[in-house]
Amino acid sequence: MGLAASAIAEYPCRVTPSRLVTLVCIAQVCAQIGAYTWPALLPGFIADWHITNAEAGWITSLFYAAYTVSVPFLVTLTDRVDPRSVYLTGVGLTVASHLGFAAFADGPGARGWPASSPASAGRAPT
Secondary structure, eight states, X not given: OOHHHHHHHHSOOOSOHHHHHHHHHHHHHHHHHHXXXXXXXXXXXXXXXXXOHHHHHHHHHHHHHHHHHHHHHHHHHTXXXXXXXXXXXXXXXXXXXXXXXXHHOOOTTSXXXXXXXXXXXXXXXX
16 A cells, blocks of 8 residues: 555545535635735725825735745745645734734825825825
């Protein structure tokens, strides 16, 4: 008996394949919802927060820059750590960051945002 077969015999799978696919789809929706709702809601944020297109672009760029930097590290990590743990941890952190953004983001000048940027100079605080 090969190594994989013995591992399967020793640790039987408790989740059916259809449940696993359903769980992965739910996790992906939770992880990606913030990335896809931000662009749809961006015109409203620009108006409500009185930010420029450049400032809105910076917010969007920082999200994708963090993704770009983290992916090579996390893919390499799956060679040493259980890939499910890496995936679920990543999804959990992504969902937490999306919820944190939704709960605490008030626009430039609030909670640590640079209020004195050239683009926001001379505007009323939000």
